[in-house]
Amino acid sequence: MNLIVFDLEWNIGWQPWTFRYQGAELTLRGEIIQIGAARINERGDVLDTFEVNLKPRIFRKLQKHIAQVTGLSQGDLDAGLPMREGLRRFVEWAGPDAELAEWGMDDVPVLKQNLFLVGLDEQWPARWYDLQRIFLQSYPRQEGEGMTLKSVVERLGIPQDEPFHNALDDALYTVKICRQLPLWDGLAAYPTDDELLVEALNPSSGAVDIQIFNGLMDHDAYKNDPTLSRVACPVCGKPLAHDEVWLKRGNTGYYTMSRCAVCGPWFTRFKLSRRDGLCWNFARCTEPVTPETEARWNKQRSAAIERMKRKAEKAAQE
Numbered sequence: 608m609n610l611i612v613f614d615l616e617w618n619i620g621w622q623p624w625t626f627r628y629q630g631a632e633l634t635l636r637g638e639i640i641q642i643g644a645a646r647i648n649e650r651g652d653v654l655d656t657f658e659v660n661l662k663p664r665i666f667r668k669l670q671k672h673i674a675q676v677t678g679l680s681q682g683d684l685d686a687g688l689p690m691r692e693g694l695r696r697f698v699e700w701a702g703p704d705a706e707l708a709e710w711g712m713d714d715v716p717v718l719k720q721n722l723f724l725v726g727l728d729e730q731w732p733a734r735w736y737d738l739q740r741i742f743l744q745s746y747p748r749q750e751g752e753g754m755t756l757k758s759v760v761e762r763l764g765i766p767q768d769e770p771f772h773n774a775l776d777d778a779l780y781t782v783k784i785c786r787q788l789p790l791w792d793g794l795a796a797y798p799t800d801d802e803l804l805v806e807a808l809n810p811s812s813g814a815v816d817i818q819i820f821n822g823l824m825d826h827d828a829y830k831n832d833p834t835l836s837r838v839a840c841p842v843c844g845k846p847l848a849h850d851e852v853w854l855k856r857g858n859t860g861y862y863t864m865s866r867c868a869v870c871g872p873w874f875t876r877f878k879l880s881r882r883d884g885l886c887w888n889f890a891r892c893t894e895p896v897t898p899e900t901e902a903r904w905n906k907q908r909s910a911a912i913e914r915m916k917r918k919a920e921k922a923a924q925e
């Protein structure tokens with residue numbers, strides 16, 4: 608395996624900046640200003656490192672708080688490599704078969720957005736890992752314990768010789784954490800994207816017909832796209848009729864009551880993820896209705912209708 612542990616620093620703007628991707632409008636999460644990376648072997652030995660500062664084209668003025676946190680100056684950015692050239696060098700250094708590992712899940716989506724914006728292949732890397740997930744298997748989280756790189760470095764007693772929030776130093780701190788983990792086992796057992804999404808969906812024990820729909824651009828595809836929204840009754844196979852109200856569940860989950868004319872009600876549930884910062888992926892399941900879940904549905908549905916009514920009244924007054 609060609610494993611690259613990496614970290615990015617990025618700049619943001621005063622207001623959101625949007626761009627078109629496959630017909631959809633996306634918001635740029637950040638423009639990369641620094642890349643640090645280390646190629647490691649199975650023991651966690653560093654074989655090679657990569658480091659570059661980039662000159663932003665979109666968010667050209669370095670935000671004050673980002674300057675404070677990273678120690679970078681406007682001059683560092685202005686002297687950085689042009690965005691496309693710096694990213695191209697990173698991709699070339701890492702290699703087409705690189706598998707990227709990062710502390711958390713924030714950097715790969717930013718990387719892919721930036722690759723796309725300079726005309727490089729945003730499908731790269733094909734595989735990447737959140738090392739926090741592997742860490743948590745060995746060190747389950749206790750009450751009050753932070754998950755920032757600094758707090759975990761502290762917790763593991765790793766000497767803090769370098770500042771945090773320099774991309775290469777952060778990547779090397781991450782490598783030091785990796786050395787205290789059964790890293791290769793963790794990577795081998797790491798779930799696929801589809802498995803991660805089903806895990807996030809968290810289907811109840813009675814859930815059936817669990818399906819994944821990948822690579823969609825419309826956030827509302829779960830109710831607008833028949834490929835996703837057409838659900839068959841798990842018992843008789845007849846099409847279910849969804850309620851007109853979809854309720855939110857968690858940050859990126861939606862569900863509704865779906866009736867079979869013969870067998871009665873079910874719940875249709877979706878979980879969304881935009882793991883790569885570009886496309887929406889959906890996991891769907893059909894769940895049986897219990898007296899408790901039905902009561903909760905009725906209560907939350909009434910509240911949602913009440914909210915919509917108040918919103919419409921307010922809009923009419925203005």
Ligand SMILES: [Zn+2]
Pocket residue numbers: 840841842843844845867868869870871
């Ligand atoms: Zn039925």
